[in-house]
Amino acid sequence: MATLYQEARAALRELALRPRKKLGQHFLVHQGVLEAILGLLDPSPEDEIVEIGPGLGFLTRRLVEVARRVWAIEIDQSLVGWLLKSPLGSHPALDLVHGDVLKVPLTDILPDHKVKLVANLPYNISTPVLFRIFELRNHFSFLVLMVQREVAERMAASPSTKSYGTLSVWCQIHGQILGRVAVSPEVFFPRPRVRSTVVKIGLYPEPLFSKEDYPVLRGLVRAAFGQRRKTLSNALAGWLKKGRDEIEMLLLREGVDPRRRGETLSVDEFIRLAHALKNTGLIADS
Numbered sequence: 001m002a003t004l005y006q007e008a009r010a011a012l013r014e015l016a017l018r019p020r021k022k023l024g025q026h027f028l029v030h031q032g033v034l035e036a037i038l039g040l041l042d043p044s045p046e047d048e049i050v051e052i053g054p055g056l057g058f059l060t061r062r063l064v065e066v067a068r069r070v071w072a073i074e075i076d077q078s079l080v081g082w083l084l085k086s087p088l089g090s091h092p093a094l095d096l097v098h099g100d101v102l103k104v105p106l107t108d109i110l111p112d113h114k115v116k117l118v119a120n121l122p123y124n125i126s127t128p129v130l131f132r133i134f135e136l137r138n139h140f141s142f143l144v145l146m147v148q149r150e151v152a153e154r155m156a157a158s159p160s161t162k163s164y165g166t167l168s169v170w171c172q173i174h175g176q177i178l179g180r181v182a183v184s185p186e187v188f189f190p191r192p193r194v195r196s197t198v199v200k201i202g203l204y205p206e207p208l209f210s211k212e213d214y215p216v217l218r219g220l221v222r223a224a225f226g227q228r229r230k231t232l233s234n235a236l237a238g239w240l241k242k243g244r245d246e247i248e249m250l251l252l253r254e255g256v257d258p259r260r261r262g263e264t265l266s267v268d269e270f271i272r273l274a275h276a277l278k279n280t281g282l283i284a285d286s
Contacts, residue, residue, distance in 0.1 A: 003031075004028070009189070011082060014082075015079075019190055023075060025076070027056055027058075028059070029058075032187075034058060040144045041116060041118050043067045048069040049063055050071045050106075050115055050116070051070060051118050051119065052129070053075075053101075054079075057072075060072050061088055063118075071095045071097060071110070073097045074097070077098060106139065110139045114140055116141055117133065117142075117145075119133075119143070119145050120146040121145060121147050130145075134170060134174050141203065142201060142202045143175075144198065145201065146196055151167070155168060155201075156171075156180075159265060159266050173208040173209050173217075173267060174203055174208075176204075177201055177202075178200045182196075183195065208267070209274060213278055220236070220274050223235050223236055223239035224236075226239075228263055230262075231259050232251060232257075232258055232260050233248045233251060236251075240283060244258075250280065254269075
């Protein structure tokens with residue numbers, strides 16, 4: 001029986017396809033890591049699953065063996081053609097979607113109820129894809145994502161650490177990391193120059209901050225992390241175009257030292273400050 005590595009090499013030869021750096025194509029060819037992903041995803045016969053980046057279909061064929069329905073979104077036309085010609089192409093559980101996950105109208109494709117999501121995110125677009133997934137969070141029960149190790153560290157980072165930033169806050173208002181699997185470059189073909197991590201994110205029933213007020217929180221977080229060396233009062237004064245005294249009074253009322261830097265604020269403190277800003281006139285002209 002051929003290994004996943006041998007299958008990948010044979011398929012790429014048949015396709016006369018060289019993995020495209022522009023698309024971040026690194027095919028998972030390690031059975032153990034595949035099993036680890038399935039362990040985190042825990043597919044069942046009642047499940048409906050979205051897979052971003054099926055590639056050569058190694059995970060996809062395992063999913064359709066179990067799940068009721070799988071939507072596989074692939075940007076590369078050559079791989080879409082390959083999958084359609086393979087036994088997967090006629091599998092009744094598979095809906096193969098050709099397109100860019102940043103542009104595909106997922107709300108038109110997916111059912112009203114929640115489904116699971118699994119993705120091997122290209123390193124060059126992982127952050128914008130994550131933000132899009134969070135925008136569509138009501139469609140998903142939980143996420144299993146292969147990302148660059150540094151991205152995983154940012155997602156889980158705590159205040160006052162080098163990795164803590166906008167992505168940390170945004171991930172943590174939507175859910176919590178329930179599991180991780182470290183992945184070395186050797187499990188891919190071709191080998192990337194970075195290490196990866198598979199993370200399972202359990203999404204809260206509702207985000208910790210109201211979706212209607214995201215612009216307030218987004219502006220606050222961007223201002224706080226935009227210039228890390230600035231004190232919070234200076235960073236917010238620059239964003240809101242208000243006097244420092246007014247900003248400092250707001251911060252002090254919320255129990256936050258104006259001399260602190262944004263990277264020291266916890267997610268709860270960001271939420272509290274965003275609520276306070278929303279309830280004042282400070283943000284009206286920002």
